[in-house]
Amino acid sequence: MVGWIILGVFLALILLILLIPVGVDLGNDGGRFHLSAKVGPVLVQLFPRREKKPKEPKQNKKKKKKKPEEPQEEEEPAPKKKRSLPFNRDELLELVRVVLRGIGKFGRAWRVDRFLLHYIAAGYDPYDVAMTYGWVNAALSSLAQPCSRAFRVKDCSVWTDVDFAADRTFLELGLALTINLWRIFGVVNSILFGALKILIRSKRRQKKEAKAMKKAQKAAEAAPDTEKKETENIQEEERMAANG
Numbered sequence: 001m002v003g004w005i006i007l008g009v010f011l012a013l014i015l016l017i018l019l020i021p022v023g024v025d026l027g028n029d030g031g032r033f034h035l036s037a038k039v040g041p042v043l044v045q046l047f048p049r050r051e052k053k054p055k056e057p058k059q060n061k062k063k064k065k066k067k068p069e070e071p072q073e074e075e076e077p078a079p080k081k082k083r084s085l086p087f088n089r090d091e092l093l094e095l096v097r098v099v100l101r102g103i104g105k106f107g108r109a110w111r112v113d114r115f116l117l118h119y120i121a122a123g124y125d126p127y128d129v130a131m132t133y134g135w136v137n138a139a140l141s142s143l144a145q146p147c148s149r150a151f152r153v154k155d156c157s158v159w160t161d162v163d164f165a166a167d168r169t170f171l172e173l174g175l176a177l178t179i180n181l182w183r184i185f186g187v188v189n190s191i192l193f194g195a196l197k198i199l200i201r202s203k204r205r206q207k208k209e210a211k212a213m214k215k216a217q218k219a220a221e222a223a224p225d226t227e228k229k230e231t232e233n234i235q236e237e238e239r240m241a242a243n244g
Helices: 002-019 089-109 126-150 181-243
Strands: 021-029 032-039 042-047 111-121 156-162 170-180
Touching: 002 181, 021 111, 089 181, 111 126, 126 156, 170 181
Parallel strands: 111 156
Antiparallel strands: 021 032, 021 170, 032 042, 111 170
16 A cells, blocks of 8 residues: 555656746847746746855965876877668658657747747938848748747737837847646657667668678579589580590
């Protein structure tokens, strides 16, 4: 009974760990870039790094004099053997397809908790400002539909504007992505199982090719003996015909 309780608690802990959301939170606010890692509700600031308190200077200790080391003879590195890939072209193409399918599932597994993009085009040349503003809007409109399909967006704030009086472009960016650990394991497992199937097929193909090569080599080695016997038989027949 106690063993079943321990097993149940252990499985419950694993389930809770797999349900923990992890992710990143990055952005550009007022010209300052910030990056944080998210583990559940906790944010761990990665950049900019917090300033550490200066350590007290340690007292200088007497340095021991080191004996001069004797020069050692340099050994020449052994030539590396070239290793050939275990996959042929078709298997490599299939492997790439498996990885791309897994990455596609991985993209949908991410959840966008917050996406913020505020852009104001500005500058000295009104023509360049207008062209840049049009290009940014065209890019955003073309990327909106693919991104909405690839990601689950919870909160989104996007707007653009133009200011011919200002001399500097304004950009405010924010992005918060989270994903559950069980989704990561699911995507990785799908890629690994697909790659493992291709690897097993490749090993079987290599064994068949090695057997065929051995048979060909044996046939090539046995060929001179058979030719020798045939020539000896022909010569014997010619001798018997000549002797009558």
